[in-house]
Amino acid sequence: MPHKVVFLHGSPRRRGNTRALAALAMAELAKRGIAADEIDVPGLAYTHPGCIACFKCQQSPGYGCHVGDGLAEAVARLPGYDALVMATPVYWFSAPAQMKMLIDRMFSLIKFGPGDAIASPLRGKVLALFATGGGEEEENLDILAKQWRIPAERLGMPFLSCLFPFCHFPPGEAAADPESAQQARDFAGNLAGLLAAAPAGR
Template identity: 60%
Template sequence: MSKTVVFIQGSPRENGNTRALAALVMETLAQSGVASAEIDATRLQCSHPGCIACGRCQEGPEFRCHVDDGLARAVATLPDYDAVVLSTPVFWLGPTAQAKMCVDRMASLVKCSDAGALATPLRGKILGLFATGATERDENLDILERQYRVMAEYLGMPFVSALFPFCGVPAGQAAADPEFATVARDFGVRLAGMLGGRKCCDP
């Protein structure tokens, strides 16, 4: 069965650089026999933004947010994929608010027992971070990467990332830059390798 990767698209610009570079990753994955899907976090219907800390997701055996809206339904599908990639530009040292709403609702996919044992259907799946920033890496992207690396370790998910500093070129044009394109395609190759996909040059 083909491996599948879902990209949580957090950029509010449909023609932005983050989405354009992510498209190169999806092309590379396809060449390796890995299928891709997208969740457009900017278009999800939500009755409450993010998590409201009601705690109801911890009460029963199912891993699902009890706020019945489009955001909850999208997050509930994440365990169906072999890898989850957060694809976002950096807004004020973090992911966009739209992407962060998805991340916050992912709390519904984690249960902690009174003894501290953690259970999640995401364990063993890959968590990826694909992030663009307009300034130098140390000011924002490294902070973001450290945060999501810790999350991956907590959930028992192998982690992979691609960071694009100084990506403040006009919207959508980053994919035409050879250096940016190489980083994007390399991310796709690494992700496919972690999923056991065939090499891009294989028949």
């Protein structure tokens, strides 16, 4: 059974540098026999922007958001993949607001047990951050990576990051930069290596 990967696109700019570089990574994965689905997060319909803290997800026996909208449907799909790639630019030291709405809904994919125990259908799956930064500080991406490394460790998800600081290219032109393009392809190779080390559909 082939591995399944999904790229969660957080940029509201559909022809921006993050998506252009992600396209190179997906093409490289395809060469290695790994097809990737895509979810356009800013395009998802929602009735509430983000989590409304109803806690119905924690009170029910199953996993998933009880708000019946596009964000909830996207979250429900995530456990079906072997790797989740958060492909996003950095906005003010974090992900764009559209991406944050989905991130907060992912709370519905965890259950808290006694002590610090956390159960989740995401356990064992790869969580990857694929992020671009157009500012003047390299640390802005380091902060974003730390934000994702911590929950990955808590959920038992192998973590992989691919960061593109100082990505000052005009929209969509980063993919034409040889160094950035190679970095995107190397990320795909590293992700393929992590997936090869574990069975598909775990």
